[in-house]
Amino acid sequence: xxxxxxxxxxxxxxxxxxxxxxxxxxxxxxxxxxxxxxxxxxxxxxxxxxxxxxxxxxxxxxxxxxxxxxxxxxxxxxxxxxxxxxxxxxxxxxxxxxxxxxxxxxxxxxxxxxxxxxxxxxxxxxxxxxxxxxxxxxxxx
Amino acid sequence: xxxxxxxxxxxxxxxxxxxxxxxxxxxxxxxxxxxxxxxxxxxxxxxxxxxxxxxxxxxxxxxxxxxxxxxxxxxxxxxxxxxxxxxxxxxxxxxxxxxxxxxxxxxxxxxxxxxxxxxxxxxxxxxxxxxxxxxxxxxxxxxxxxxxxxxxxxxxxxxxxxxxxxxxxxxxxxxxxxxxxxxxxxxxxxxxxxxxxxxxxxxxxxxxxxxxxxxxxxxxxxxxxxxxxxxxxxxxxxxxxxxxxxxxxxxxxxxxxxxxxxxxxxxxxxxxxxxxxxxxxxxxxxxxxxxxxxxxxxxxxxxxxxxxxxxxxxxxxxxxxxxxxxxxxxxxxxxxxxxxxxxxxxxxxxxxxxxxxxxxxxxxxxxxxxxxxxxxxxxxxxxxxxxxxxxxxxxxxxxxxxxxxxxxxxxxxxxxxxxxxxxxx
Numbered sequence: 001x002x003x004x005x006x007x008x009x010x011x012x013x014x015x016x017x018x019x020x021x022x023x024x025x026x027x028x029x030x031x032x033x034x035x036x037x038x039x040x041x042x043x044x045x046x047x048x049x050x051x052x053x054x055x056x057x058x059x060x061x062x063x064x065x066x067x068x069x070x071x072x073x074x075x076x077x078x079x080x081x082x083x084x085x086x087x088x089x090x091x092x093x094x095x096x097x098x099x100x101x102x103x104x105x106x107x108x109x110x111x112x113x114x115x116x117x118x119x120x121x122x123x124x125x126x127x128x129x130x131x132x133x134x135x136x137x138x139x140x141x
Numbered sequence: 142x143x144x145x146x147x148x149x150x151x152x153x154x155x156x157x158x159x160x161x162x163x164x165x166x167x168x169x170x171x172x173x174x175x176x177x178x179x180x181x182x183x184x185x186x187x188x189x190x191x192x193x194x195x196x197x198x199x200x201x202x203x204x205x206x207x208x209x210x211x212x213x214x215x216x217x218x219x220x221x222x223x224x225x226x227x228x229x230x231x232x233x234x235x236x237x238x239x240x241x242x243x244x245x246x247x248x249x250x251x252x253x254x255x256x257x258x259x260x261x262x263x264x265x266x267x268x269x270x271x272x273x274x275x276x277x278x279x280x281x282x283x284x285x286x287x288x289x290x291x292x293x294x295x296x297x298x299x300x301x302x303x304x305x306x307x308x309x310x311x312x313x314x315x316x317x318x319x320x321x322x323x324x325x326x327x328x329x330x331x332x333x334x335x336x337x338x339x340x341x342x343x344x345x346x347x348x349x350x351x352x353x354x355x356x357x358x359x360x361x362x363x364x365x366x367x368x369x370x371x372x373x374x375x376x377x378x379x380x381x382x383x384x385x386x387x388x389x390x391x392x393x394x395x396x397x398x399x400x401x402x403x404x405x406x407x408x409x410x411x412x413x414x415x416x417x418x419x420x421x422x423x424x425x426x427x428x429x430x431x432x433x434x435x436x437x438x439x440x441x442x443x444x445x446x447x448x449x450x451x452x453x454x455x456x457x458x459x460x461x462x463x464x465x466x467x468x469x470x471x472x473x474x475x476x477x478x479x480x481x482x483x484x485x486x487x488x489x490x491x492x493x494x495x496x497x498x499x500x501x502x503x504x505x506x507x508x509x510x511x512x513x514x515x516x517x518x519x520x521x522x523x524x525x526x527x528x529x530x531x532x533x534x535x536x537x538x539x540x541x542x543x544x545x546x547x548x549x550x551x552x553x554x555x556x557x558x559x560x561x562x563x564x565x566x
Contacts, residue, residue: 073560094166
């Protein structure tokens with residue numbers, strides 16, 4: 001069970017009507033009570049660790065090809081270690097910059113997901129400050 | 142409170158307000174930065190670079206505003222919303238390392254660390270690394286057998302780069318310990334005020350080393366039981382427990398429950414009792430607070446789910462109103478997990494100032510003209526120069542709803558409209 005309206009489905013009601021049990025006449029146990037689950041909680045789904053999770057807003061179109069658009073909100077986890085291909089927030093010249101990090105035997109680079117932007121070489125990877133790793137994008141559809 | 146095979150760690154954030162601003166604005170790194178008190182009155186936190194410019198704590202902003210640009214000085218208003226959120230993150234992380242977390246102020250906490258000394262030091266180093274990584278703030282850790290020594294160890298961890306931010310007092314070689322204590326003035330010891338320091342100096346007790354060598358019983362007779370405890374603590378006997386808060390830096394109201402509390406409803410009742418307790422303590426000391434921290438914790442010894450939720454919220458104004466405090470403490474409730482047995486909770490009010498500092502336009506009738514000056518001086522020295530003044534000068538720029546925060550950074554973590562912006566250009 002993934003929790004998506006399970007109690008509603010058990011009663012043949014539309015999903016999302018799980019709290020109708022509270023409208024039952026008093027004296028009758030809800031047939032759903034054995035199936036009770038907490039509602040879907042986005043915080044639990046999206047946040048691995050509340051102490052290291054931040055939300056940031058994207059400005060610009062350099063990550064369009066990765067499904068990250070101008071104005072989108074990103075969930076960023078500071079505690080994750082970036083791997084090759086991670087979308088990261090890097091500190092460049094005192095600014096927070098979003099790019100995909102490429103780590104290979106030939107070196108490290110920060111790459112946009114758009115042909116209009118040149119990759120940013122990282123000559124000294126030890127000096128590179130990664131502010132956090134993006135885990136989700138909140139995009140308005 | 143020191144258990145067998147355990148030590149006390151004091152963890153605090155280096156230049157907390159400055160570090161919080163830098164965590165979200167890396168362009169401030171390495172540049173002189175000051176954070177101003179309420180209404181942009183005076184300097185309350187300085188970066189090391191600002192310190193190097195000769196700016197002292199408490200400097201009124203108007204006095205240095207003219208030179209700020211020429212110095213390249215960055216300045217920010219107090220962003221309590223940001224500092225409160227980051228504080229809660231730090232405290233929650235610390236709670237994962239101990240069953241006994243005692244939040245001491247918005248940016249410091251005592252925690253009990255079990256295990257052998259070297260393992261305690263390793264834990265201290267891990268705490269430092271994890272707070273830096275998860276929250277983006279630098280902390281220093283002082284570890285010792287007593288709170289007073291942990292405070293000292295923390296100070297040395299800060300001042301000496303070779304400690305790498307973590308100083309375990311019991312692992313410092315004997316000779317170094319002696320020279321550190323000999324170089325430390327008694328006035329720099331936790332809980333010793335200027336007045337006691339003077340009286341001690343008059344007796345030839347100048348350094349922490351001198352005080353540690355004093356006879357605790359003689360100190361109690363001549364001074365107080367409080368100072369005797371400090372002597373004992375310097376000698377390595379732990380005797381300052383969680384219930385006693387020293388000084389007027391904060392008001393703490395915390396208790397262990399007789400029976401575990403495992404519902405939000407019961408926690409709400411406990412928090413309102415504690416908030417009212419804190420309110421009456423504030424009233425008794427004639428103080429008002431601006432920031433409230435509320436916390437709860439499960440038992441360190443339970444094998445079940447461990448949880449140590451913490452919130453830190455700015456109050457709508459300086460207040461000692463039990464209703465305001467209760468409302469603020471209740472923001473902890475959504476973080477309480479139903480069915481998890483909490484054994485302890487508490488409320489801490491920080492950023493205190495004397496009640497009525499703004500309302501009192503005239504000196505009290507009992508005060509003659511002659512003693513008004515010293516009175517103003519004392520209050521100003523204790524609570525900051527803008528806390529009191531005569532006539533119009535004594536008025537800060539109105540109350541909270543008109544509070545001046547002209548140089549405020551965004552509420553990065555508490556407002557959707559003010560999120561940090563990342564550049565995709």
